Amino acid sequence: MIKTLLVEDNMFMQNHFAQILRNESGFELCGVYRDAFDAEAVCRQNAIDLVVMDVQTLHNHSGLAAGQRIRAATRTKVVIVTSLIDPEILAGAKAGGADSLWYKDHGEAELMDVIRRTLKGERVFPEASPSVELKGFFSDDISPRQLAILRRFVKGMTYDEIAEELKITKNGVRWNINEIVDKGGFQNKHELLAALIENKLIVTTLEDE
Numbered sequence: 714m715i716k717t718l719l720v721e722d723n724m725f726m727q728n729h730f731a732q733i734l735r736n737e738s739g740f741e742l743c744g745v746y747r748d749a750f751d752a753e754a755v756c757r758q759n760a761i762d763l764v765v766m767d768v769q770t771l772h773n774h775s776g777l778a779a780g781q782r783i784r785a786a787t788r789t790k791v792v793i794v795t796s797l798i799d800p801e802i803l804a805g806a807k808a809g810g811a812d813s814l815w816y817k818d819h820g821e822a823e824l825m826d827v828i829r830r831t832l833k834g835e836r837v838f839p840e841a842s843p844s845v846e847l848k849g850f851f852s853d854d855i856s857p858r859q860l861a862i863l864r865r866f867v868k869g870m871t872y873d874e875i876a877e878e879l880k881i882t883k884n885g886v887r888w889n890i891n892e893i894v895d896k897g898g899f900q901n902k903h904e905l906l907a908a909l910i911e912n913k914l915i916v917t918t919l920e921d922e
Contacts, residue, residue: 714741715832718755720766720776721794722747726817730765730794733821747771749779756783763832766811768795768802769919777802777810778921784809790831794824798842798852799916800860806838813837845912847905849898852914859889860915866890867906867915 717740721727727745734742743761746752748771752764764783766776780791793811795802796818806814813831815824816839827837844853855863858879865875876883890902899905909915 715739715762716741716743716760717763717765718743718752718761719745720747720749720752720764720770720779721745722767722769722771726767733824734765737825749774749776753779753783756787756789761787761789763828764789764791765828766791766793768793768797769916773918773920775919775921777805777919780806780810784812792828792831797913797916798845799914800842800857801864802916803838803842807836814839816843818843845914847897847908847912847914850896852912854896855893859893862886862889863893863906863909864915864917866902867909868917 717734719727719730719734719742721730727747731742731745734740743759744752744755746755749766752766755761756764764780766780768776770776776793780793783789783791791811793806793814794817795814796816798816803814813827813836815827815837830837841853844851861879862875865878870878872883872886875886879886890905894902894905897905897908899908
């Protein structure tokens, strides 16, 4: 039996994923948690084969941070499941936060395929995070540099601070933000930022410790 933990703070999705795992032959659901750090503690004390874990869990605790520590300390396989399309989430999973990643808008059959392939030793990741429509354009129309600027702006950094950190001019910061506002048909930069957060394109609230 594959001893499995599930980490999901949304109760509807928690029940949904738990039912999927309970219906699969060969899997023993040993625990269901809302906080990634709780599951991490269990993995350190027990022989767990698999953790299926959300990225943003209770208290904003990061499933990627917990996953990286679980993988470093145990032989447990970690499959991240998420609806967050922030490219940094996928990059963090590939960099060591998970053995595989699956987006929640994909089918249940695909989830179990990813899990079974992961248990066989594969690392299964999409080539890119999903693209979503942001009013007048799609998220993959935003360049990596523009996304880096927007990420810092969402965090509350000033144009001067963004320019210094990214080694560009203040006017360059302003031009890029204004270009995205104009391209998308947003009324102002605040409407743009609301769309970025609502569509889960930029996530800045994850707690690693």
